[in-house]
Amino acid sequence: MNEQNPLDDNKAPRSGKVKSRKYRELWNRPGYLIRRLHQIHVGLFVEECGGEDITPVQFGMLSVLQGGEEMDQLTLSTSVGVDRTSGADVIRRLERRGLLVRTPSERDRRAKLIRITEAGVAYVKRVRPMMARAQERFVEPLTDTEREEFYRLINKMVDANNTASRAPMGAI
Amino acid sequence: MNEQNPLDDNKAPRSGKVKSRKYRELWNRPGYLIRRLHQIHVGLFVEECGGEDITPVQFGMLSVLQGGEEMDQLTLSTSVGVDRTSGADVIRRLERRGLLVRTPSERDRRAKLIRITEAGVAYVKRVRPMMARAQERFVEPLTDTEREEFYRLINKMVDANNTASRAPMGAI
DNA sequence: CCGGTAAACGAAGCATACTCCCTAAATAAA
DNA sequence: TTTATTTAGGGAGTATGCTTCGTTTACCGG
Numbered sequence: 150m151n152e153q154n155p156l157d158d159n160k161a162p163r164s165g166k167v168k169s170r171k172y173r174e175l176w177n178r179p180g181y182l183i184r185r186l187h188q189i190h191v192g193l194f195v196e197e198c199g200g201e202d203i204t205p206v207q208f209g210m211l212s213v214l215q216g217g218e219e220m221d222q223l224t225l226s227t228s229v230g231v232d233r234t235s236g237a238d239v240i241r242r243l244e245r246r247g248l249l250v251r252t253p254s255e256r257d258r259r260a261k262l263i264r265i266t267e268a269g270v271a272y273v274k275r276v277r278p279m280m281a282r283a284q285e286r287f288v289e290p291l292t293d294t295e296r297e298e299f300y301r302l303i304n305k306m307v308d309a310n311n312t313a314s315r316a317p318m319g320a321i
Numbered sequence: 322m323n324e325q326n327p328l329d330d331n332k333a334p335r336s337g338k339v340k341s342r343k344y345r346e347l348w349n350r351p352g353y354l355i356r357r358l359h360q361i362h363v364g365l366f367v368e369e370c371g372g373e374d375i376t377p378v379q380f381g382m383l384s385v386l387q388g389g390e391e392m393d394q395l396t397l398s399t400s401v402g403v404d405r406t407s408g409a410d411v412i413r414r415l416e417r418r419g420l421l422v423r424t425p426s427e428r429d430r431r432a433k434l435i436r437i438t439e440a441g442v443a444y445v446k447r448v449r450p451m452m453a454r455a456q457e458r459f460v461e462p463l464t465d466t467e468r469e470e471f472y473r474l475i476n477k478m479v480d481a482n483n484t485a486s487r488a489p490m491g492a493i
Numbered sequence: 494c495c496g497g498t499a500a501a502c503g504a505a506g507c508a509t510a511c512t513c514c515c516t517a518a519a520t521a522a523a
Numbered sequence: 524t525t526t527a528t529t530t531a532g533g534g535a536g537t538a539t540g541c542t543t544c545g546t547t548t549a550c551c552g553g
Contacts, residue, residue, distance in 0.1 A: 172456050175381055175401065179460050180362040182475045184377065185402050187359040188510080189482045190352040195511090204538065205356065209347055223501065229347065230357050235540045237502075242538080259501040259548045284344050288351050290481035295474055302463060302471050303354045309462035310361045360540080367541090376508065395531060407510045409532070414508080431518050431531040 190287050197283040201276055206231060206239055208280055211273045214249060214265035221260040222251075248272055362459050369455040373448055378403060378411055380452055383420060383445045386437035393432040394423075420444055 172178045194205050209229040214220075220228075226236025240263060243249050248269035254260040265273075288296050344350045366377050381401040386392075392400075398408025412435060415421050420441035426432040437445075460468050 172453050173384075175384060178452075178456055179472070179475070180366060180377055180456055181381060181402075182472075182479060183355065183359050183362050185479050186475060187355050188402065189479065190355050191510085193482065194352060205352055206539065209353060212345075212347060221501070230353075230360065232540055232542090233502080234504095234542085235538095238539075254501095257501080257549070259546095261502075280350075281344050284350055284352055287478070287482070290478050291474060295477075298470060299474050300351070300354070302467055302474075303351075303358060305467075306459070306462050307354060307357050307361065310365065310459070363540085378509065393531070403509075404511055405532080406512085406534090407508095410509075426531095429519070429531080433532075 190283070193286050194280065194283040197279045197286070198276060199279070201279065203276055207243060208273070208276060210236075210239060210243065211248060211265060211269055214263065215270060215273050217265065219262045219264045221254065221257075221262060223260075225263050243269075362455070365458050366452065366455040369451045369458070370448060371451070373451065375448055379415055380445070380448060382408075382411060382415065383437060383441055386421060386435065387442060387445050389437065391434045391436045393426065393429075393434060395432075397435050415441075 175181050191205060194208075206229060210225060213225060213228050222237055222240055223233050225240065226233050229236070231239070240249065240251065244251050247266060249263055249265050251261045251263055254262045288299070291299055347353050363377060366380075378401060382397060385397060385400050394409055394412055395405055397412065398405050401408070403411070412421065412423065416423050419438060421435055421437050423433045423435055426434045460471070463471060
């Protein structure tokens, strides 16, 4: 690719950096690497889903709804791990495309109940293999053993830091 | 550096049906977990940086500039792993706060050269410990051994999938 | 029943992170 | 030298993921 890739540099000067300088270089910061990894996953997802015009969060919401269950916007948003207002935007876009419907609840007139449409169900069925291919490609560089370890470590961090996120995962 | 090694037994997809069930639940999808982990890191960063009004990418840019080197917007953007236009937005915000300056290059009149200001240098020095604490908290749930393994696996994935991101490091 | 609190949502605003399309300038090719 | 291509940047548009503030509704203690 390119020889001025900073990631390539991290092979060279990993010398006797002291503890206090541990995070001096960008590519030694776990948060930075996670951000890059997230970017990479979104890139793979978009690439595999070709012209389907779908994003990971949108597909996540449709996945949760795929069973046919109705839920309000807050429940749906937290179940995919996004903020209430961010979720509302995503839901609006999916409604605009006819993949779900939003009807006022009769039990609680503050709430809007979300339900996937038939078009939504068909859409998920069609796109699911593409999503799966993106996930496969994402972990492809790792061996089976490494993948297991990777999942274990991520889950450990997510579990421990769940409340640190501003959109804690709802217990679905 | 790319591990397309056929000796790795990450075989091609086995049976389509099994594959599609593997990622059926959201919390079994690596991409979903990475997204959550990224959210968590941003949350920790913002929390540790208190009222400093700084984001990981902004701090990353200032870090790269901290040495005093001048560079154009594209070089700066790719060096922190963001897209050209996203980077331009970030740079504009940092310029607005007086943490860096943007001057037209004389060698290449298309380019704007970015240089950190004294205020920017002081700012980075002040905020760096907070950033470091956020990184520490992020990996705190892991043991030392697990951290090493975590870094190794992430780096392996980032290296292998570098071009998959829409903002490949050092490329484009 | 009534008043305070909490929940569900909406609107507006900001930051990241892309897309596509455009201009201008530098460089490579003819 | 003229032409073609590439490169740097800007502008507009979209999506995610937050913030704060405000409105309506539900619920609970007195």
